[in-house]
Amino acid sequence: MDQVRKWATLISLSSDNNKPAELSRALLARGRMCELLAESMNYPNTSNFFMVGMMSKINALLDMEMDSVLEQLPLNDEIKAAIGKREGTMGRVLEAVLAYENGDWERLGDFDINENIYESAYRHSLTWAQDAMQAMDSDT
16 A cells, blocks of 8 residues: 555646646556456466556546656566556556446456456445545545
């Protein structure tokens, strides 16, 4: 949770005050859902999956092109490829989360993820993101 607070604080400090809090909440939820799906698949380094999900739309908060954002962020090449090009295992999990968020149910079968996991992971990630945002607000 401390790591999440650091990133959430960075996001909120670097984002324009005109950006809705919902955008930050959605990115936290997406990150958590990526992490939960990775955990369900027993992938290592699930915190990297969280990072991929959370940073997948950071450009919207910063009003910058994603390529520029990725050049400036101190992330490893595998994470950058997952975010920018949807490559590798982390990119595939991000694609699965995006398909679920967009209601692209037919596409969910393209991923090697148990389809029964999606709904519980999504619900948990929404609750978790809300709790994280409240915790961050109470610290300020």
